[in-house]
Amino acid sequence: MPFVTIELTREGVTREQKQELIKGVTDLITEVLNKDPHLTHIAIHEIDTDNWGYAGEQISVLREKGITADKK
Amino acid sequence: MPFVTIELTREGVTREQKQELIKGVTDLITEVLNKDPHLTHIAIHEIDTDNWGYAGEQISVLREKGITADKK
Amino acid sequence: MPFVTIELTREGVTREQKQELIKGVTDLITEVLNKDPHLTHIAIHEIDTDNWGYAGEQISVLREKGITADKK
Amino acid sequence: MPFVTIELTREGVTREQKQELIKGVTDLITEVLNKDPHLTHIAIHEIDTDNWGYAGEQISVLREKGITADKK
Amino acid sequence: MPFVTIELTREGVTREQKQELIKGVTDLITEVLNKDPHLTHIAIHEIDTDNWGYAGEQISVLREKGITADKK
Amino acid sequence: MPFVTIELTREGVTREQKQELIKGVTDLITEVLNKDPHLTHIAIHEIDTDNWGYAGEQISVLREKGITADKK
Incomplete structure (x- = not known):
């Protein structure tokens, strides 16, 4: 019965990455909750970088300043 | 006061079908809950078929395999 | 594939009314979009009246003033 | 920890207006709840006017009839 | 036409704070977008601290460790 | 930047299971998208079984009939 929404910025996520997210989350729910997949x-909701705010700033502005969301 | 979100895959839903959904859901809520329309x-959120997962698979992949969501 | 969220205020909606909403919306989607139910x-998300705002006011405050959401 | 979603119709909201919304909502939450920004x-979810219903009508149809959402 | 959802943890937000959020967000939208309020x-969706995750940890666990979300 | 919502029925999910979901989804996103956790x-939104519909029926009714969501 679960329904999962993943909101993220539209910054070049590939079809393969989306498939990995879909497969990984479904497998996790099946395993942890024993739910029929x-x-x-x-x-997956991809949000334009002008439309996402973090700490009061648009992501598009943060990116122009060279600030990324990458894991260090 | 109700707010309804309908998430579905972007697969050619027409303007007329959207109007039927909007009219039908509003009438239903007005009738069942006696709410001012x-x-x-x-x-209505239309989601690309690459971005929707069902049973661990992308809908775009299921469609390529000929698997539909049609009522039998 | 549709997923529908109905947000409304927690004001005594009965189990039977919820069933009518669930049945009605599912039938509508099956009929309009020909989707497998x-x-x-x-x-259905029931929201406390302190937690819903309309026109800048809490619903709980509007109700205390005798303002309802009923269809006239 | 707050996550805020603003659903509105896609009707020419500018980048600057989006920034004002993002800044304003973040400042408000910081001030009212004392949260780390x-x-x-x-x-911000922009919804096509064919995909938004109000009082049982598509916004696109209301706009064709000259009905706006402007503050009077 | 806007619909705003504010997701936050259930940690003692008062009725007055909720009213400030509702009034503040509505005024902001009215002013920035010139929308009829x-x-x-x-x-406002209040989420139990067991049900919110940040950086892979439950908020309830972070709170037990003395980590808050307060603005410094 | 991702925000993930997991909607599921309120049927005894434990604190540990919630932590496994939170940890698992965060790790997956970190790995697949290289995002800072x-x-x-x-x-996690837990929905009363009276408030969730599947195939036009309330989950509470399905459960009374002995129909589960368990993986076979």
Whole structure:
């Protein structure tokens, strides 16, 4: 029965990465909650960088300043 | 006061079908809950088939395999 | 594949009304979009009247003033 | 920790207006709840006017009839 | 037409703080987008601290360790 | 920057299971998208079984009939 929404910025996530997210989250829910995977749906919402704010700033502005979201 | 979100895959839903969903859901809420329809808002989110997962698979992949969501 | 969220205020919606909403929305989607109903999930979010704002006011305050959401 | 979603119709909201919304909401939450702004994320969802319903009508249809959402 | 959802942890937000958030966000949208406030709805979702994750940890666990979300 | 919402039915999910979901999803996003985990927030929404519909039926009714969501 789970429905999962993943909101992230539209910054070149590939089809393969989306498939990895979908497969990984579904497997995790199946394993942790013992849910039938046919009941798990996942929607990825890609949000333009002008439309996402972090700490009061648009992500597009942060990117122009060279600030990334990468793991260090 | 209700706010309804309908998440579905972007697969050619027509303007007329969207209007039918909007009219139908609003009428249903007005009838069942006796709510003033001017307080009911509905947003339809169309999600790319690469961005929706079902049972661990991307919908775009399922469609390539000929698997549909049609009522039998 | 649709997932529907209905956000409304927690003001005594009965189990039967919830069932009517669930049945009605599912039937509507099945009919308008020809979707297999086993792919349609619906979640009703009941929100405390202190937690819903309309026109800048809490619903709990509007109710104390005798203002309802009823259809006239 | 707050996450804020703003759903509105896609009707020419400018980059500057989005920045004003992001800044304003983040400042408000920081001030009212005393939250570290680095924990506040905001996503603006722009919805096509065919995909938003109000009082049972598509916004695109209301706009064709000359009905706006402007403050009077 | 805007619909705003504010997700935050259930940690003693008062009725007055909720009213400040509702009033502040509605005023901001009215001012920045010139929207009729009767079209703006806001729902605050309070999430139990066991149910919110940040950097891979439950908020309830972070709080037990004395880590807060307060602005420094 | 990701924000993940997991909607599931309120049917006895334990604190440990929630932690496993939070840890697992955060690790997955960090690995697949190379995102700083301090930017990933997750909210689990537990929905009463009267408030979730599947195939037009309330989950509470399905459970009374002995129909579960368990993986076979």
